[in-house]
Amino acid sequence: MSGSVQSVLAVRMPQVNVNDEEVILIGWHVADGMAVAADQPLCEIETSKAVGDVPAPAAGVVKQAAEVGDIIAIGQVFAYIGPSIEAIDAFITAQGEASAHSVVGVAPDSSRVGAVDATAGAIEMARKYGLDLAVVPASGRVRRSDVERFIAEKGLAAPVVRATTAHEVLSLPPALKDKVVDQGPLPDHLRSIGEHLARTQSQLVVAHVVMDVCAKGAADWIESRRKAGVMTGPIPVLLHAAAAAIAAEPRLKQFRLGGHAYSYRDVDVAFTARSGDGRLFTPVIRGVDRLGLDDLAKECARLGMAVFRGSLVVADMSGACMTISVLSDHPVRLHVGLQNAWQSAILTAGAVHDEVRMEEGRPVSVPVMTLTLSYDHGLMDGWEAAIALNAAKSCIEAIRP
Numbered sequence: 001m002s003g004s005v006q007s008v009l010a011v012r013m014p015q016v017n018v019n020d021e022e023v024i025l026i027g028w029h030v031a032d033g034m035a036v037a038a039d040q041p042l043c044e045i046e047t048s049k050a051v052g053d054v055p056a057p058a059a060g061v062v063k064q065a066a067e068v069g070d071i072i073a074i075g076q077v078f079a080y081i082g083p084s085i086e087a088i089d090a091f092i093t094a095q096g097e098a099s100a101h102s103v104v105g106v107a108p109d110s111s112r113v114g115a116v117d118a119t120a121g122a123i124e125m126a127r128k129y130g131l132d133l134a135v136v137p138a139s140g141r142v143r144r145s146d147v148e149r150f151i152a153e154k155g156l157a158a159p160v161v162r163a164t165t166a167h168e169v170l171s172l173p174p175a176l177k178d179k180v181v182d183q184g185p186l187p188d189h190l191r192s193i194g195e196h197l198a199r200t201q202s203q204l205v206v207a208h209v210v211m212d213v214c215a216k217g218a219a220d221w222i223e224s225r226r227k228a229g230v231m232t233g234p235i236p237v238l239l240h241a242a243a244a245a246i247a248a249e250p251r252l253k254q255f256r257l258g259g260h261a262y263s264y265r266d267v268d269v270a271f272t273a274r275s276g277d278g279r280l281f282t283p284v285i286r287g288v289d290r291l292g293l294d295d296l297a298k299e300c301a302r303l304g305m306a307v308f309r310g311s312l313v314v315a316d317m318s319g320a321c322m323t324i325s326v327l328s329d330h331p332v333r334l335h336v337g338l339q340n341a342w343q344s345a346i347l348t349a350g351a352v353h354d355e356v357r358m359e360e361g362r363p364v365s366v367p368v369m370t371l372t373l374s375y376d377h378g379l380m381d382g383w384e385a386a387i388a389l390n391a392a393k394s395c396i397e398a399i400r401p
Contacts, residue, residue: 052314
């Protein structure tokens with residue numbers, strides 16, 4: 001046998017967009033049995049709104065575990081990379097022997113769940129229970145309800161390694177059955193967002209610091225750009241402030257995984273944007289700390305239009321060290337966001353509102369924006385988070401048109 005089983009990597013589909021719990025494999029860049037370099041494009045996928053490449057996480061020989069056209073769940077194994085095909089085959093055999101089940105319909109190879117036309121909810125449920133979707137009876141596309149019915153009929157128990165969360169309970173408590181009305185399944189994108197954020201929040205010790213910021217200079221800058229024909233808003237201002245916060249507290253670029261901390265090399269920051277059909281996306285602006293407000297406004301406009309038109313590519317939605325979110329179109333004063341996967345912080349703001357303050361003994365109306373920094377208390381404490389947020393506050397208050 002050539003190579004070690006221990007050096008084989010099972011490649012799982014990464015979370016590219018918070019809306020999606022599944023992607024479609026539309027092409028391989030590396031043939032089965034061929035070598036790949038780390039970060040070289042491995043395959044091409046299609047999400048709900050974008051097409052792009054998935055890079056290889058390591059160098060080695062590739063063994064494909066999915067076919068073109070397969071629907072692949074996020075986190076599902078779709079390829080293996082190792083020193084040789086022989087080492088990969090030995091690794092797969094060892095994994096299969098360790099996870100084999102005696103119940104009919106349970107697949108020892110979890111990659112099989114993606115070979116059947118199924119919804120994201122069905123794929124996620126099948127992956128959790130190790131089911132082969134090919135044996136689940138369904139009329140047309142397999143739905144989550146079909147999988148739940150199959151699980152109930154077979155009396156399958158939930159995996160003991162995984163706790164059941166509230167949004168995954170399959171039946172109502174008897175006392176509630178006469179008090180509620182079933183509104184039907186959640187849309188797949190809402191289910192995906194909920195499950196994605198629930199997984200992320202379970203790994204964080206979330207805490208918050210809040211500050212009011214004088215937004216006069218920022219409001220004047222936005223107005224001056226609009227008069228010049230440049231449509232912009234508070235998002236570039238928050239991106240500018242996020243770079244200042246990270247400079248003051250670099251641990252905002254970190255996230256925890258097990259007992260280790262990982263830090264992003266670059267200050268790439270995501271912002272939330274809604275598509276024309278109401279879906280939430282988080283496009284990423286690269287090198288925010290190297291861009292001025294005008295350049296940030298141009299990048300926001302470019303990516304915001306791509307979200308609206310559905311032309312985002314995978315590379316535009318991955319690798320951010322933190323996220324910013326602004327609710328400025330409604331009279332929301334305090335906006336507390338939820339961190340995305342592989343991030344520990346999110347900076348949010350509500351709408352600008354007027355407050356009366358005393359200046360030189362006279363009452364003056366001042367435009368104010370409330371900032372909230374949500375952070376992982378496992379990486380920093382409140383004092384350190386406050387220093388970071390104060391840096392963001394100072395950055396915004398120093399803006400001049």
